[in-house]
Amino acid sequence: MGGSFGGMTTAAYLSKYFKHITIIENDDVLNEILMKSTDKELLDYRCNLKCSSSIGRGSVTQNYQIHVLQGEGSKILFELFPNLKNKLLNEYGARICSLKNNFRFVIGDVLLNKYLTEDLYWFCIDRFTLETILRRELCLQYNQQQIQWISNTKVIQLIVNQSNNSVLGVKCRSKLNSHTQLDFYADFIVDCTGRYSSSTKWLKQHFNLIIPTEQLHVGTGYVSFVGERLKTGNSLLDSIHVGGNAAHAPNHNKGFLTTPIRQIKSSDPNSLGLISNFAVYCINSEYPPNDSYENLLEWVKEYLPIDYYLILKSTKLLSPLLPYRRAFDERKYVELLGRKWPQNYILVGDSMCVFNPKNGQGMTHACRQAQQLNEIFKEKYQLKYISFIYNRRAASISEECWLGSITNDWAVPTLKLIITDKYGQTKTYKRSQDSTSIYPQPKTPLFMEFLQWYTYWLIKCAAQSGELTTAFIHVVFQEKSPYSLLQPKFFFKILYSSLRHYFNLTKFFD
Ligand SMILES: Cc1cc2nc3c(=O)[nH]c(=O)nc-3n(C[C@H](O)[C@H](O)[C@H](O)COP(=O)(O)OP(=O)(O)OC[C@H]3O[C@@H](n4cnc5c(N)ncnc54)[C@H](O)[C@@H]3O)c2cc1C
Structure with missing residues (x-):
């Protein structure tokens, strides 16, 4: 169910274990435009249309928002679809950016150290193109007998057998003919329907x-x-192709991010040869304007380091300014249900866990969960145990990304927290100065306070250390577990810095 990143990677992995796979997708994703457009046409759709619903892709409302693909996500996709990388590079203008040469990243107001101990690379393309070309690749790599698409069709219900606690299939409604209801039966059903599952x-x-x-x-x-990047007159700024300022609560609630999406040949001597995606963003509801580019530039000038204003001022705008204000974090603690969870039914990607997009984790998280499912099938468990085993292992992938996302979100001054417990009781908490607020104040868990303290000092130390910055970026790329940052050599360095500051010994030691 669902034919986006989670659905497509899962289908490709499971094709090794099932003779026949059906992807049921709500949108009209196999239409001529999406399946046949050239690179230039795709870019035109991406730039000129306000949203992708006009070309049959309306369910994923974040489709045109900036997306970065983290290292582990690109590794999984390129292994699973061996022609994808070259196609994106050679036919669609994707670009690989060296973090040593073309990257600058500031968290809050701390610039991460530039002297990485190894060069790392960022694969840069927009989400719309990546998803579209991935789908074409899937259709080329697997024939209709192996992986069949049923698009324009919405899953509306599960078909279950309560007596043996299993899911047997799904009921669907065709979007082309709302009177047509279809029932599909399957041995294994994967819900990849995203954040509104x-x-x-x-x-x-x-x-x-x-x-x-x-x-x-x-x-x-x-x-x-x-927009198209034009020279600013400052070669240092022009060399920043990927990067920006990450918002970091509670004091730095506004951020900026840019990443190239196409490398172009331009006859304009002023052009940097890059078409880039930009996001000006905030947390704590301190929203940037989107009514005009001039107003956005003024906002950037007022609230963000001047470098970003200079970059944007020298950028030729090629698209509308698209707002998105519906982001949230949501975790379903599926693992807590143990064996009560039904057989033959699992959740992958956003349908299990959604993250604040500012850390760019969602697509890679979905790919990692699909890969984990492959590992479980490889281990040849009986089908009836797979959902239970998967829930435990997939939950630990979600846990890593979840901590990456919520540690700083817990520091947001206007945090609203909604918790539903195992009895279905829902409690809402809201942090606010307003004494008449109807919601109680959330109390930051001790573990979260520890993580906030640790992250604060980790970032400060990473500003001085190429080794720590490199280790941190591996975690950001989801190539290493966040727990790798707790290893003794880092832990003691971080503890030492914090204590030194606490006892005000900086001068003494220096
Ligand atoms: C503003 C913003 C910026 C983001 N930036 C990044 C980023 O930089 N990097 C990153 O990795 N992630 C980012 N994300 C997150 C990323 O978009 C998601 O994590 C990712 O799309 C999840 O993939 P998925 O396959 O689980 O779900 P989705 O991509 O949401 O796909 C769900 C699919 O299911 C289909 N569907 C839905 N309901 C039904 C139904 N009932 N029946 C049949 N089909 C159905 C939909 O049409 C869709 O194709 C961002 C998100 C937002 C909101």
Whole structure:
């Protein structure tokens, strides 16, 4: 169910274990435009249309927002689809950026050390092109007998057998003919329907199961757009192809991010030969304007380091300014249901866990969960145990990204927290100065306070250390576990810096 990143990677992995796979997708994703457009046409759609719903891709509303693909995500995709990387590079103008040469990243106001101990690379393309070309590749690599697409069709219900606690299939409605209802039966059903998945509702309805969930709302707001980079007159600024200032609560609630999406040949001597995606964004509801480029530039000039204003001032705007204000964190603690969870049904990607997009984790998280599912099938467990085993292992992938996302979100001054416990009781908390607020104040868990303290000093130390910056970026890329940053050599360095500061010994030691 769902034919985006989670659905496509899962289908490709599972093709090794099932004779026949069906992807049921709500949108018209196999239409002529999406399947046949040339690179230039895709870029035109990407730049000129306000959203992708006009070309049949309306369900993924973040489709045109800035997306970065982290290292582990690109590794998984390029291994699974061997022609994808070269196609994107040679036919669609994708670009690989060296972090040693073309990268600058500031968290809050701390510039990460530039002297990485190894060069790392960032694969740069826009989400719309990546998803579209990935789908074409999937269709080329697997024939209709192996992986069949049923698009324009919405899954509306599960078909279950309550007596043996299993899911047998799904009920669907065709979008072309709303009277047509279709039933599909399958041995294994994967829900990749994204952040608005109905899984919670379905499991309650059919099995009276309540999934404990946690939601954090921190007022994240994006304005994304596309533009051609022109020379600023400052070669240092022109060399920054990927990077920006990450918002970091509670004091730095506004951020900036840019990444190239196409390398172009331009006859304009002023051009840097890059078409880039930009996002000006915020947390804590301190939203950037999107009514005009001039107003956005003024906002950037007022609230962000001047470098970003200079970059944007020298950028030729090629698209509308697209806002997005519906971002949140949501975790479904599926693993807590143990063996009560039904057989033959799992959640992959956003349908299990959604993250504040500012850390750029979602696509890679979905790919990692699909890869984990492959590992479990490889280990030849009986089908009936797979959903239970998967839930435990996939939850630990979500946990890593979840901590990466919520540690700083817990520091947002206007945090709203909604918790549903295993009995289905929902409690809402809201941090505010307003004594008449109807919601109680959330209390920061001790573990979260520890992580906030640790991250604060980690970033400070990384500013001085290429080794720590390199280790940190590996974690950001999801290539290494965040727990790798707790290893003794880093832990003691971080502890030492913090104590030195605490006892005000800086001068003494220096
Ligand atoms: C503003 C913003 C910026 C982001 N930036 C980044 C980033 O930089 N890097 C990153 O990795 N991630 C980013 N993300 C997150 C990323 O978009 C998601 O994590 C990713 O798309 C999840 O993939 P998925 O396959 O799980 O779900 P989705 O991509 O949401 O796909 C769900 C699919 O299911 C289909 N569907 C839905 N309901 C049904 C149904 N009932 N029946 C049939 N089909 C259905 C939809 O049409 C869609 O194709 C960002 C998100 C936002 C909001």
